[in-house]
Amino acid sequence: SQKIEQNSEALNIQEGKTATLTCNYTNYSPAYLQWYRQDPGRGPVFLLLIRENEKEKRKERLKVTFDTTLKQSLFHITASQPADSATYLCALRGNYQLIWGAGTKLIIKP
């Protein structure tokens, strides 16, 4: 079955630096991969979707890459700010549903 792995350890980044989060998956290659932000006690909020034929997608300070050979997506936040602190989830297309990673907690320190 499809499996997604995100770093379970929190990522601590100094304000102003680039934060990079990793999403690895096994088995077949999904056609689409999505990234979400989740704040404590709140529902996930959709950020970006990238298709398998797109190597890179950008939205403001966010950038997502998708390497189907490595079976990996990287999520970058440039010029990070304390307000970017949250848990970031990746999700990929399964047979009839999205399959979700457990998320990586990002902490941006002033």
Add this chain to the structure above:
Amino acid sequence: DADVTQTPRNRITKTGKRIMLECSQTKGHDRMYWYRQDPGLGLRLIYYSFDVKDINKGEISDGYSVSRQAQAKFSLSLESAIPNQTALYFCATSESYWTYGYTFGSGTRLTVV
């Protein structure tokens, strides 16, 4: 108003009680979902509905049931709550199941004692 509204926000109930979690959406989408989130685990799908007449079990449907009362309303019931159903429950809606992002509600924190 929020695009997806869940009620209640928090609920403590006793083992064996029946409880209903409600969800309504104003996005006008046909697809709706119920998820459960536990610490350290990814979101797990309980039930999903592609329209009012199409309801399907997800990966963890045992102990749960749903009702799709209208395009905008999708309720989740725990027929006889047990402590390991203590979790954060989310309702979501989408235009398509993978090509567009999902819109989530704020969640219901359920505690079964």
